[in-house]
Amino acid sequence: MDRRIQKTRESIFSAFSSLLAHKRYSKITVQDIIDEANIGRSTFYSHFETKDDLLKALCSDIFDHIFSEDLISESTHDFSYTSNDLKSKITHILYHLKDSKRDIKGILSCESRELFLSVIKTYLEQLFNGYITNDSLNEIPKEYVVNHMAGSFVETIKWWMHNDMAQSPEELSRYFFAVISPPLSHKSNISIHI
Numbered sequence: 001m002d003r004r005i006q007k008t009r010e011s012i013f014s015a016f017s018s019l020l021a022h023k024r025y026s027k028i029t030v031q032d033i034i035d036e037a038n039i040g041r042s043t044f045y046s047h048f049e050t051k052d053d054l055l056k057a058l059c060s061d062i063f064d065h066i067f068s069e070d071l072i073s074e075s076t077h078d079f080s081y082t083s084n085d086l087k088s089k090i091t092h093i094l095y096h097l098k099d100s101k102r103d104i105k106g107i108l109s110c111e112s113r114e115l116f117l118s119v120i121k122t123y124l125e126q127l128f129n130g131y132i133t134n135d136s137l138n139e140i141p142k143e144y145v146v147n148h149m150a151g152s153f154v155e156t157i158k159w160w161m162h163n164d165m166a167q168s169p170e171e172l173s174r175y176f177f178a179v180i181s182p183p184l185s186h187k188s189n190i191s192i193h194i
Contacts, residue, residue: 009047011037013058016051017102025055052115059107059119062100086131087173090153094169097157101165108161117154124150149180 015036019028030051034044048054097104107116128149132142156176160167167175 005047008039008043009057009061011039012044012047012054013061016054016058020107021102021105025051055107055115056119059116062096062104063120063123086128087177089127090176091169091173094160094172097160098165098169105161108158117158120157121150121154124153152176152180 012033015033015038016028019032019036023032028051030041030044033051033054034041037044048057104116107113125146128146129142132145134142153176156172160172
């Protein structure tokens with residue numbers, strides 16, 4: 001993407017996140033976003049058709065990077081040296097959510113939180129789907145297990161946000177796997193590559 005276009009998008013995202021932090025989503029107008037970002041109306045509409053499109057783009061922007069296949073070294077964390085095991089991926093996701101705390105908190109406090117949670121759950125289902133082996137499900141539908149894990153992780157994120165992200169990503173990842181691992185590995189013989 002052209003550097004000017006990227007800078008404008010980031011400016012719009014930042015303005016939108018700032019507004020979400022102190023104003024209800026339904027009360028935010030496109031004009032509010034334009035004023036906060038200090039851009040023209042035509043500039044906004046050349047990037048987004050509506051504020052709902054902006055919200056979806058903000059979610060996708062966050063998640064496309066978070067759920068990237070390659071774990072790279074970043075300013076707050078470095079998972080480039082790890083294997084792509086599920087625990088590393090989950091901890092990596094938690095670091096990104098923490099780095100995007102202001103945006104995430106704004107989104108979770110607005111009326112469109114269900115859209116955000118639905119988008120992240122879809123990404124999580126794709127992630128978990130790759131780590132559960134079909135041959136060990138022992139008559140439990142894989143879709144059920146994937147849905148359960150993704151739903152549990154979404155609830156974990158909500159709990160973490162509610163507690164102002166007091167736990168480190170590593171600690172929260174440990175909580176999550178301590179809760180899902182015993183039933184998966186001891187009771188149902190479901191194989192998951194952690």
